[in-house]
Amino acid sequence: MPKVAVIKFPGTNADLDVVWVLRKVSRLEAYSIWHSEFRADGWDAVVIPGGFSYGDWLRAGAIAAKSEVVKELVNALDNGIPLLGICNGFQILTEAEVLPGVLLPNESCRFICRWVRVRFVNPRGPWLKLVSNDFVADMPIAHGEGRYYVGFYEEVSKLPLITYYGYNPNGSSYDIAGVGTSDGLVLGLMPHPERASEPELTPRTLSQGGRVVWLSISNALREGW
Amino acid sequence: MYVVEVVITNKRVARDPEGETIYKDLISRYGFDKVRGVRSGKYLEILVESKSHEEALNYVKDLCSKLRLYNPSVHDVRVELRCLK
Numbered sequence: 427m428p429k430v431a432v433i434k435f436p437g438t439n440a441d442l443d444v445v446w447v448l449r450k451v452s453r454l455e456a457y458s459i460w461h462s463e464f465r466a467d468g469w470d471a472v473v474i475p476g477g478f479s480y481g482d483w484l485r486a487g488a489i490a491a492k493s494e495v496v497k498e499l500v501n502a503l504d505n506g507i508p509l510l511g512i513c514n515g516f517q518i519l520t521e522a523e524v525l526p527g528v529l530l531p532n533e534s535c536r537f538i539c540r541w542v543r544v545r546f547v548n549p550r551g552p553w554l555k556l557v558s559n560d561f562v563a564d565m566p567i568a569h570g571e572g573r574y575y576v577g578f579y580e581e582v583s584k585l586p587l588i589t590y591y592g593y594n595p596n597g598s599s600y601d602i603a604g605v606g607t608s609d610g611l612v613l614g615l616m617p618h619p620e621r622a623s624e625p626e627l628t629p630r631t632l633s634q635g636g637r638v639v640w641l642s643i644s645n646a647l648r649e650g651w
Numbered sequence: 652m653y654v655v656e657v658v659i660t661n662k663r664v665a666r667d668p669e670g671e672t673i674y675k676d677l678i679s680r681y682g683f684d685k686v687r688g689v690r691s692g693k694y695l696e697i698l699v700e701s702k703s704h705e706e707a708l709n710y711v712k713d714l715c716s717k718l719r720l721y722n723p724s725v726h727d728v729r730v731e732l733r734c735l736k
Contacts, residue, residue, distance in 0.1 A: 480676050483669040483691075489677050 428470040428647035429455040433515075435490045437478035440512065443620045444475045451623050451637060452644035461495040466502040470647050471552070474499075474515030476568075476618060486529065486571045487517030496522050508552040508643065509612045513569055516604065516614030525605055525614045526585075527576040533597025537570040541632055544603050544617060545591040551610015552646035553639055554586055562591055563635025564628070565617035567603075572616040574598035574605075586610050588617070610651075653699045653707035658729040659721045660692035667691055695720070696733070704732050 430448050434441045441458040448456035454471075466472075479490035490496065496518065499509055503524075511519040519525045532538055543564050549557035573596045576582055588604030596616075604615025619636025621627055628634045645651075661667045669691035678686050701707035712730050715721060721728040 480672050481668060483672045484677070489672065492677060492681060 427453075427455045429457075429468065430471045430473060430643075430647075431459045431464060431469045432456060432473045432475055433461050433464060433495060434458050434475075435461050435477075435479035435493070437481060438475055438514065439477035440475040440618065440620060441477070443618075444473050444512070447620045447623045447636070447640050448473070448643075451640040454644055454647065461490075461493060464495045464498065466498045466505075466507065469502075469507065471508040471510070471643060472499055472502070474509070474511045474518055475620070476513030476515060479514055479518065482514070482571075485517075485521065487514055487519075487521040490514075490518045491521035496524075500524060503611060506611065508646070510553055510639075510643075511612075511614035512618060512620065513567075513572075513616055516616055517571065519612065519614045524612055525607065526581055527574050527599075527602070527605060529571050529616070530573040530575050531571050532569070532573050532595075537568075538572070538595050539566070539568040540595065541566045541622075541629065542593065542595055542603070542617060543591040544588050544635065547587040547589060548584065549586055549610070551586060551606055551613065552643055552651045553606070553613040554610060555642040555646045555651045557638050557642060561638070563622075563638065564632035565619055565622040565635040567595060567617045569596070569616055572596045572598070572603075574602040574616070576600070576602070584608065586613065588615050653701050653704060653735060654733045655697045655699055655707055655711040656729075656731045656733050657695040657697060657711065657715060657720065658692050658731075659695070660690055660727050660729075662725055662727055665725050704735075708732050 445456045546557045546561045586606035589601040594601045606613040619639040622636035670689040674689035699707040
């Protein structure tokens with residue numbers, strides 16, 4: 427069975443939620459791995475989950491972005507290991523310049539915790555294999571620094587994007603909630619797909635919008651993408 | 652108009668999680684071994700309508716203590732005039 431590593435930094439708190447959905451929804455082998463104990467070989471995919479890292483001092487994700495594990499993950503990308511960053515994981519990947527843009531404090535200057543509706547644009551790669559273009563889904567966000575900023579839309583317009591649909595909660599440029607690399611091997615997003623993948627955690631009127639991500643990686647690791 | 656800078660830092664006796672983390676987990680970990688420590692703080696730039704620089708400076712010093720912009724039991728504060736605007 428394909429194996430997925432979920433990296434834990436000091437302050438990460440969503441690692442076990444991600445391990446849970448990888449096991450229950452994706453039906454994959456998944457483990458939470460302390461960052462200094464991680465070695466890239468032997469893993470089929472890696473997730474950097476949400477929470478905080480190193481107190482999010484300096485800037486959210488800035489200290490973890492310089493860590494050995496992120497360097498190792500960047501090297502692993504050459505071997506085609508899919509990498510997903512959720513929330514703080516997304517912040518780490520932008521600070522490491524694996525993904526374009528930067529995440530600034532929310533326009534409201536407040537921490538925001540709520541469900542949002544997002545739309546998938548140009549979906550491709552292992553994390554979005556089963557997603558059709560313009561697919562709309564519900565997921566919760568919980569962040570203080572989630573305002574995605576990128577200078578020109580042309581920098582990201584051809585890339586896989588996840589955009590806030592109907593309402594932009596934090597002032598992100600071009601309503602961007604998530605972005606991937608051009609091949610879709612790396613994906614980062616502020617909303618939490620692991621918190622929107624089971625009926626127990628999803629309000630009745632909303633969709634389990636994160637499921638499609640976990641079903642995609644499950645399918646991709648077994649059948650290719 | 653004067654721009655007055657206010658820098659608030661923890662007193663030397665107080666721990667400073669942000670500075671310590673930046674030092675311990677970032678700077679000293681990646682080969683910058685001449686660095687001996689980092690202290691973080693809060694930086695405020697206060698724009699003051701005033702006739703003279705002494706007045707602007709004292710005005711800000713006064714508001715810093717009256718409104719407790721810093722807590723004198725744990726913080727050091729530095730108030731400096733930066734420029735005329």
